[in-house]
Every structure is written in C-alpha cells, then in structure tokens.
Amino acid sequence: MKIIDAHCDSILDVLHKRRHLGEPNHEGQADLVSLRKAGVKLQFFAVFIESAYKPERAVLRALEGIEVFRREVERHPHLVTLVTSATDLTTLETQEQLGALLTVEGGEALGGQLSMVGVLYRLGVRSLGLTWNQGNELADGVGVGENHRGLTEFGKTVIKEMNKLGMLVDLAHIAERGFWDALEVSERPVIVSHGNCQRLCSHPRNLTDGQLRALAEQDGCLGITFVPEFIDSETPCVDRLLDHIDHAVEVMGIDHVGFGSDFDGMDSRTPGLETAAALPYLLERLRGRGYTEEQLDKLAWGNWFRVLKQGLSPLYFGNDRNTIEQ
Numbered sequence: 001m002k003i004i005d006a007h008c009d010s011i012l013d014v015l016h017k018r019r020h021l022g023e024p025n026h027e028g029q030a031d032l033v034s035l036r037k038a039g040v041k042l043q044f045f046a047v048f049i050e051s052a053y054k055p056e057r058a059v060l061r062a063l064e065g066i067e068v069f070r071r072e073v074e075r076h077p078h079l080v081t082l083v084t085s086a087t088d089l090t091t092l093e094t095q096e097q098l099g100a101l102l103t104v105e106g107g108e109a110l111g112g113q114l115s116m117v118g119v120l121y122r123l124g125v126r127s128l129g130l131t132w133n134q135g136n137e138l139a140d141g142v143g144v145g146e147n148h149r150g151l152t153e154f155g156k157t158v159i160k161e162m163n164k165l166g167m168l169v170d171l172a173h174i175a176e177r178g179f180w181d182a183l184e185v186s187e188r189p190v191i192v193s194h195g196n197c198q199r200l201c202s203h204p205r206n207l208t209d210g211q212l213r214a215l216a217e218q219d220g221c222l223g224i225t226f227v228p229e230f231i232d233s234e235t236p237c238v239d240r241l242l243d244h245i246d247h248a249v250e251v252m253g254i255d256h257v258g259f260g261s262d263f264d265g266m267d268s269r270t271p272g273l274e275t276a277a278a279l280p281y282l283l284e285r286l287r288g289r290g291y292t293e294e295q296l297d298k299l300a301w302g303n304w305f306r307v308l309k310q311g312l313s314p315l316y317f318g319n320d321r322n323t324i325e326q
C-alpha cells in the first residue's frame with residue numbers, strides 16, 4: 001500500500017550529522033531507502049529552524065536547510081524526485097523514486113518580508129508551517145501559553161499570498177487563536193501536518209474536537225503523529241496511537257485523516273513505531289481494527305493526495321501577482 005507521510009525532520013539530521021539522505025540512518029528513524037521500502041511514496045521533508053538562529057539568523061538558516069535538501073535530491077536522482085506541482089503528483093505514481101515535498105517549519109523563514117513567500121516558492125517550498133512553538137511575525141505558537149496572540153496582519157497577508165501561489169498552510173504548532181484566524185482567512189484547505197487528539201492526550205500540541213471538526217469542514221487534513229508525548233503522557237504505544245486515529249476518524253470522517261510521523265524530529269520514540277520500517281506493521285494493526293482496504297488507502301495515501309492535488313495548483317499567474325508592490 002502506498003503511503004504519504006506529511007512530516008519528518010530528516011533534513012535536520014543531515015545538517016547536524018553531515019550524513020546523506022541516501023545512506024542508511026542507523027541511529028535515526030528514516031532515510032530514502034527505508035522510507036521507500038516501508039511503502040512511503042511521498043515524504044514531506046521539513047526545514048526546521050533551531051531556536052538559537054531565531055530571530056536574526058532564521059532566514060539564513062532556512063535557506064541553508066533548503067540548499068542542503070536540494071543538494072540531497074540532486075545527489076540521489078535514482079532514489080528521490082522533487083514534487084512541486086499537481087502534475088508531478090500524477091507522474092509520481094508511475095515513477096520508482098520516492099517523491100519529496102519540501103516544507104518549512106516556522107514563518108521566521110520569511111524575515112517579516114512578504115516577498116519571501118514567493119522566494120521560498122521559487123526554491124521549491126510547497127508548504128509553510130506558520131509557527132513553531134514560539135511566537136513570530138505571523139502568529140504565536142503553542143509554547144506561548146494562555147495569553148497568546150492570533151494571526152497578525154502580516155500573518156493574514158502571508159496566508160493570502162500562499163493561497164495564490166499554491167502553497168499549503170500548515171497549522172501544526174500554532175496556538176489556538178491563530179488556528180481559528182487562519183481558518184477564517186484561508187480561501188483554500190489548510191493542514192495540520194503533525195498533531196494528535198486533545199481528547200485522548202491533553203497536550204497543547206494536540207487538537208480539540210472542535211478544531212478537528214473545523215479542519216474537516218474546511219476539507220483539510222490532519223497528520224497523526226508518532227511523537228510519544230502527543231500519544232500518551234504515561235504509556236505511549238501503538239494501541240494508543242490507533243485510538244487517536246479512531247478518534248480523529250470518528251470526529252473528522254475518513255476523508256480528513258492521514259499520517260505525519262515526525263521521524264527524526266522526536267527526542268524519544270514510541271515502542272513499536274521506532275523507525276520508518278514499522279509503517280507496514282501500523283497498517284496491519286489498522287486492518288486489525290476493522291478498517292477496509294479502501295479506508296486504509298484513504299488514511300495512508302488518498303487524503304493527503306487530494307489535499308496536495310488541490311493545494312498545489314496556483315490561482316494566479318504572471319501579471320496578476322501584484323501583492324509584492326503592496
């Protein structure tokens with residue numbers, strides 16, 4: 001069964017350990033070969049900006065991450081191919097390689113400049129997480145706590161620009177006010193690439209049932225994540241993760257839930273889901289919970305595929321793009 005995984009931090013691993021994505025990642029959780037072997041056909045690769053670089057050097061660090069990712073793709077043409085359009089998605093199905101979607105985690109990458117949205121787009125970025133846990137020029141992240149801001153005026157303009165270009169708006173990590181503002185502002189479906197259900201695990205990174213419902217109503221998608229703290233505060237395990245999937249499907253419907261592993265982005269691991277190699281086991285366990293092959297195909301592939309197919313087509317071309325002058 002084909003899989004789309006909407007979040008991993010393996011680029012950070014490449015940056016820190018100077019390894020290559022094509023080499024086996026023995027200490028880590030994912031690499032190009034192991035992902036492909038586990039059935040992953042499209043992987044979102046996030047460029048994460050470490051806190052030490054924020055705010056002054058955030059743009060440079062993001063560009064560095066993008067460069068490293070692009071170089072890795074060029075280095076392994078037999079293993080991976082960059083996906084930047086709805087057409088690439090269709091072609092991908094006939095190709096041997098793993099498809100790679102480049103994403104950035106944190107609006108700090110824009111340096112407060114609207115024109116940077118277009119720059120990132122031209123560099124191949126097709127999804128932007130508006131915040132990480134801190135606040136930035138766009139909004140506050142979940143780490144800010146109770147008295148957080150929603151979307152700033154700049155944040156709203158950024159979403160509109162992303163909508164026009166065909167870039168996914170990712171609301172993982174954003175504090176609740178910003179979540180609701182973004183749903184109101186965005187004219188296209190938004191996503192939460194990696195997060196779980198608040199109802200089952202009360203962590204600020206998880207979504208309330210109200211948020212889950214609103215995300216589904218807007219035709220967006222949630223990537224269920226394997227980070228132990230977001231699964232269960234005491235005993236994270238595969239069974240509990242399956243509970244999150246069941247709950248999300250119950251609240252959102254079968255068409256709005258997918259996977260967002262966060263491989264290579266977690267400090268500890270969930271027993272049974274330590275590496276990408278565990279993905280077939282996860283599918284097997286979902287079968288055990290009574291999901292039909294058609295439902296499984298939606299969770300593993302179809303839902304993200306639909307969101308990407310819609311989300312990556314640009315709304316504006318050529319001279320219609322006048323927002324930079326504003």
Ligand SMILES: [Zn+2]
Nearest residue numbers: 105172173194
């Ligand atoms: Zn994250």
